[in-house]
Amino acid sequence: MDNNREKIILAARKVFALKGIHQATLGDIAREAGVAKGTLYYYYQSKEALVFEVLDEGIGAMINGFSALNEDTDLAQLTCGFLEAMVDQQELIHIYFHLLQESFRNPGLRERFRQKYREWREWGTAFFRAQGYCQPEEVSTLIIAALDGLCLQWLVEPEAVNPARVSPVLAKLFANKV
Numbered sequence: 001m002d003n004n005r006e007k008i009i010l011a012a013r014k015v016f017a018l019k020g021i022h023q024a025t026l027g028d029i030a031r032e033a034g035v036a037k038g039t040l041y042y043y044y045q046s047k048e049a050l051v052f053e054v055l056d057e058g059i060g061a062m063i064n065g066f067s068a069l070n071e072d073t074d075l076a077q078l079t080c081g082f083l084e085a086m087v088d089q090q091e092l093i094h095i096y097f098h099l100l101q102e103s104f105r106n107p108g109l110r111e112r113f114r115q116k117y118r119e120w121r122e123w124g125t126a127f128f129r130a131q132g133y134c135q136p137e138e139v140s141t142l143i144i145a146a147l148d149g150l151c152l153q154w155l156v157e158p159e160a161v162n163p164a165r166v167s168p169v170l171a172k173l174f175a176n177k178v
Contacts, residue, residue: 005043007033012054017091021051021098052112055099058092059116076171078127079147083163086151093151120144139174146170 011033015024026047030037044050086093103110124140133139154161 004033004035004039007035008040008043008050009054009057012050013058013091013095016051016054016098017094021047021095021102026050048108051095051099052109054092054095055112058089059096073127074171075131075143075174076168079143079170080163080167082147083150083154083161083167086154087158087163093155097152097155117144133174143170143174 008029012024012029015028015032018024019028024047026040026044027037029050030040033040040050044053099109100113103113121137121140121144124143125136128136128139128143150161150166
C-alpha cells in the first residue's frame with residue numbers, strides 16, 4: 001500500500017470513529033491525512049468506496065493475525081487473541097458495527113457483510129474440522145456470533161468483557177467438540 005493511501009485509511013478510521021460515517025466528510029478525512037482533497041479522490045471515487053476499503057483493510061489485518069493457527073491451537077487462544085485484537089482496534093470495531101447497522105438499509109453493504117461472514121464461516125469450519133469437531137459449520141457460526149456479541153458488549157461496557165477471563169469459559173462451552 002502506498003504512503004498516501006495508508007495515510008488516508010488511517011485518517012478515515014480515526015474520523016469515522018470520532019464523527020460517525022454520516023457526519024464525516026471527505027474533507028475532514030483529507031485534512032486529518034494531510035493530503036489535498038483531490039488526492040483523496042484520486043484513490044477513492046466516493047465515501048462509500050473509502051468506507052468499504054477501511055473495513056476490508058482493518059478486518060483483513062485482524063484476520064491475518066490468525067493465519068498461523070493450526071490443529072494444535074486451542075479455542076481459548078483463538079478467542080483470547082481475537083478479543084485482544086478487538087481491544088487494540090477500537091476504532092475499527094466502532095466502524096464495523098456502524099457499517100453493520102448501515103447494511104440493513106444499503107443492499108451493497110449488506111452483500112459485502114454477507115460475503116465476509118461466509119469467508120469467516122468457511123475459515124472457522126476448516127479450523128474446527130481440523131480440531132476434530134463433529135459439527136464444524138455450526139460451531140463456526142456459533143463462535144462468530146459469540147465473538148460479535150462480545151465485541152458489542154465491550155463497546156457498551158468495556159470493563160465487563162475481559163478477554164483473559166472470557167476466552168477460557170467460551171472454550172469450555174465448546175470443549176466437547178460437538
